[in-house]
Amino acid sequence: MKASVVLTRPLGRNELLAQRLDAAGWRALSLPALLIHPLKSDPEQLPLPRDYDLVVFVSSNAVRFYLDQLAEQSGRASWPHGTLAATVGWASAQPLYASGLLSRAQILHPDAESCNQDSEALWALLQARLPHMKRALIVRGESGREWLGKQCEQAGMQVRRLSLYGRKAAQWSDIQAKALAAALAEPESCVFLLTSSESVDAVCANIRRLGLESAWARSRFIVIHERIASRLQSAVSAAGNPAPLMVKVCPPSDDAIFQAIGQMAPP
Numbered sequence: 001m002k003a004s005v006v007l008t009r010p011l012g013r014n015e016l017l018a019q020r021l022d023a024a025g026w027r028a029l030s031l032p033a034l035l036i037h038p039l040k041s042d043p044e045q046l047p048l049p050r051d052y053d054l055v056v057f058v059s060s061n062a063v064r065f066y067l068d069q070l071a072e073q074s075g076r077a078s079w080p081h082g083t084l085a086a087t088v089g090w091a092s093a094q095p096l097y098a099s100g101l102l103s104r105a106q107i108l109h110p111d112a113e114s115c116n117q118d119s120e121a122l123w124a125l126l127q128a129r130l131p132h133m134k135r136a137l138i139v140r141g142e143s144g145r146e147w148l149g150k151q152c153e154q155a156g157m158q159v160r161r162l163s164l165y166g167r168k169a170a171q172w173s174d175i176q177a178k179a180l181a182a183a184l185a186e187p188e189s190c191v192f193l194l195t196s197s198e199s200v201d202a203v204c205a206n207i208r209r210l211g212l213e214s215a216w217a218r219s220r221f222i223v224i225h226e227r228i229a230s231r232l233q234s235a236v237s238a239a240g241n242p243a244p245l246m247v248k249v250c251p252p253s254d255d256a257i258f259q260a261i262g263q264m265a266p267p
Contacts, residue, residue: 002026003265004183006192008033008199010061017254024258026265029179033199033206034167036061039142043073047162049083053133054157056086056122056148062139063087063095065164084108084133086126088148089117091252117252118225119148130155142166169202177210187218191265193257194223197231204235217241220264224252 004027007014011032018028046069049055057063070078079085079101087093090112096102110121126133135158138149142163152159172180183190194200207216217236223229229247236245250260 003189003191004029005261005265006031006180006183006190008193008203009195010034010036013060017257020254020258021261024262026261027183029183031172031176031180031203031206032170033194033202034196035170036165036167038065038165039163041069041164043069046070046073047137047160048073049085049137050080052083052135052137052160054084054086054126054129054136054152056088056136056138057092057096058088058138058140058144060087060092060095061165062141063092066139066162067095067099067101069164079106081106084129086122088119088122089252090114091117112253113251113256118227119145119151123148123151130157133157136160137162139164167198169198169205171209172206177206180206181210181212184212184215184219187215188220189265190215190219191261192216192219192221193261194221194228194232195252197228200228200231200235204239208239213239213241217243217245220246220248222248222250222257222260222264224250224257 002025005021006029007018008031014030018030021028057066084106085096085102086108087096090109093107093109096107108125110117110125114121136152138159138161140161140163149159149161192203194203207213221232223232226249229249232247233245246264248260248264250256
């Protein structure tokens with residue numbers, strides 16, 4: 001039986017990696033843990049990058065929703081030379097590069113190969129630029145960590161938070177549930193990719209609903225941050241399986257994830 005890899009990133013984020021895994025001989029199963037939906041907003045009221053020294057995007061979805069509204073507001077998206085765009089991870093920055101609106105020098109994010117793809121890593125990169133920045137816009141979902149915004153405020157910056165999308169836990173269909181149960185028939189040959197603490201909670205809720213807790217605990221896991229690993233271990237322990245999990249932490253790029261899966265998945 002082929003090893004199965006369960007990809008839980010949101011819809012649209014799994015397809016290329018799934019094709020790559022299938023070509024390498026694994027069986028990829030796309031089961032998005034979270035559903036992403038835009039929040040109602042008036043593009044005419046969108047804060048413009050020209051009014052800020054720094055615009056921080058907490059995810060690639062934040063980038064996409066913002067650039068879409070920016071284009072709708074003005075008829076054509078534009079970005080001033082004096083405004084820096086920053087993301088908490090390399091993967092989140094890719095829509096900025098693809099947009100062609102900014103020079104590479106205007107885009108700041110942790111290095112692609114670093115396991116530290118988070119607010120703390122971005123904050124370290126911002127330190128040298130703080131004397132030149134007074135106003136910051138943080139583009140985010142309707143909930144999330146407040147740490148980076150508070151750091152900016154404590155450094156004397158005026159910070160505005162802009163929520164453009166929401167997340168809700170997906171409930172997998174009967175067809176998806178059957179595919180997952182088949183993959184977990186041999187749990188030691190099943191690898192789960194988990195990329196946020198919220199996705200851990202959502203996946204755990206589906207696993208409980210389907211009665212697959214015991215098999216899930218014997219699976220292998222790829223996560224992109226130590227916080228996610230900790231949340232996962234706590235969730236599985238709370239479900240009655242306290243034994244340490246087989247977890248590997250890796251950077252969030254598809255290349256790093258693919259390599260990590262190769263190290264964790266049986267042949």
